[in-house]
Amino acid sequence: MPDAARSLRVLVSEGSSTSGREAITILGLAGHHIEVCDPSPWCLSRFSGFVRKFHRCPGLRGDPAAYLAFIEQRLADGKFDVLLPTHEQGFLFARAKQRIEGRAGLALPGFESYRTAHSKAGFSRLLDRLGLPQPPTQIVTSAQQLREVVRLPAVIKTSVGTASRGIWFMRNADDLESAVHDLGTRDAFADEILVQDLVAGTTEKAQSVFCRGQMIGFHAYRQVMVGVGGGEAIKQSVKRPAVRAHLEKVGQALDWHGALSIDYIMPYDGGAPLLIDCNPRLVEPMNAYRAGVDLVGLLLLLSLGETPAALPEGREGVLTHLAMQALLGCAARGGTRSDILRECRCLAAVSGPYAGSTEELTPVKADWISVVPLAVTAAVLLASPESALKLARGGFGAHLLDLRSIRMIEGEDFGQT
Template sequence: MPDPAKPLRVLVSEGSSTSAREAITILGLSGHHIEVCDPSPWCLSRFSRLVAKFHRCPGLRDDPAGYLAFIEQRLVDGKFDVLLPTHEQGFLFARARQRMEGCVGLALPSFESYRTAHSKAGFSRLLDRLGLPQPPTQIVTSAQQLREAVRFPAVVKTSVGTASRGIWFIRNADDLESPLHDLGAGDALADEILVQDLVAGTTEKAQSVFCRGQMIGFHAYRQVMPGIGGGEAIKQSVRRPIVRAHLEKVGQALDWHGALSIDYIMPDHGDAPLLIDGNPRLVEPMNAYRSGIDLVGLLLQISLGETPAPLPESREGVLTHLAMQALLGCAARGGTRSDVVREIVRLCANSAPYAGSSEELTPMRSDWISAVPLAVTAALLLASPKSAIKLARGGFGAHLLDVGSIRAIEGEGFGT
């Protein structure tokens, strides 16, 4: 078995997400050999000197069987130590785990547990079963049930979705027409839909690594400034013992093995956090890294079959930012060209609100090629600030799942 203290050959499952890009930075700073698979030749992680090789692959969304066959061939050709699922590819790998065992180091729970954490409806039911706090929630399966369940203000969510896909904020009856139209709602919806009361408060996220049901690493951060699509432009690390206890209870119930994250709200009125979403992966792990704990490195160790000692608490109060999110968020909130220019100046000068913060997505000092997608984003926004929404949607590509690909993967005989 390879020594996790030595450089490893790591195959990253996709290169389009911000989480993958940040994991690559951490892997590269640790000296590992990194190769990336993605259906897009222009994915975010393509612009990094830390990536030794890029493999253009079939899309997980459109051809999950083809994507799986491609990954398996890369594992044979490349003799990798670890396969690192940075996004929804873990759903596929968990389903085909028997085929992959013995071929590469891979840290994933059972498919049943992964499916529970990946589904918003399944995760909500688990929280109910464990007695953990969440906003008042109903799960519906028809347009009529959806209309009857909504209490203004509310949030409507598809059971499948990530990066704020399939989420609508409903403040009046007119707002409800948009999700009904987008969902193509007839008598029955294509999948289960969650209806939750909209709770005013601060959005925070917690991420962890479990080793066979035991938590061995934990980190939490709060949103200081929003970006676009529900993402953070500025984050600050926090200590949340109660959230840690909640997440630990979830991981133990699922006998979790690998990375597990949750989103939660700290309500404006009341101290108890409300859990709102689960993610069976690490979500943008750089703030944790800057705060003193390497969750990606921990994931590599358990992928190799190690049982590492639990990591200490991360430092609180550490600020990090994503310049690309900041610019997109500025433009999406109605910012003009002048507003975008001012935001660029503040970022370059590291002045308020970025004072004391470090860049986590495009670290130009250590990885100068990462400046390319940031510069292109800035140029496009200066040409047309209204293009922000379209640019953000470019990340919701063929590397992600949809209802059809999930049903194909869940189908009888898939992956055996």
């Protein structure tokens, strides 16, 4: 485990995602010096007393080369111990690792392994190669192929996408035609599209940290209450030995180094868990932290070049919640002002569905300034409950990749100094 008495200088790659914000809380509670880069001056992590300095940077999506140059300059100026990629910036850093090595510690696998995990099509092919369970899947590159292979009900996924972007659930012919139209307007058929059978079940998530292909940390949780866009408003830690074994096999095959997370379905019929998505990073690590598994601390040790001992699994049944997700989810489901106000009271009193749970995203008691985005969200929803989806889409910003920026990173020789 990391020595909490040793304060490290950590540069966090973005400040807009919920995953990045939760990592900052964990780093702050450990006493580390934290600085954050993000293209948005109003990003979520700007409202944290744990952040010592904020750097407004070029957007990763719009200009990966300019973003990389900005990060290099911060590393040169700040003498950071660790560069911590908390979202899709890892794709660029894995490609440009030679330019970062020696300037700060960084825990990432080779670029080809990262690209396989980042691509939904690449991950699906890897599962087939390893003989690991996934829903019946077809990969297509045209609307005609899609119509030929689809079996309703089904799920369509673009090969590039995060935070529920690029996913369509199809239960009838009208849903299918709407999805095909959306894919065409987005020019999504320029890349691969996944078509999967829709399996009835609950979606859960597992997170891990690997050291040169060996798993040294693992945690899994299930969704207790849904938020906006299918995200979790309330989570509960679970033990999933079968999922752990599957994820361990994936990490070994990729010779993974760093953080690796997966989504999977637990079918209602009691069948084996089915792997459906992969994220080459930690996804909202606070539930793991509250359960006794400090995956962020483990990443710091890896970044410093150490070989940490494997952590034991955390406690089962630990409840955590994201108040902003809960409020957005309440409004998105058609909640009235009275419903939203009632939800606010339950959250403030930690009662009702939140009894026994702790806040993940805006830990006001430990980080008082985090109340600002929470209060603003509540105020906006009370004034206009129908604005929930618009507020939720605000997180899909310039800190994320799209197909164009991915092609730019793949096409440039970022390994050269």
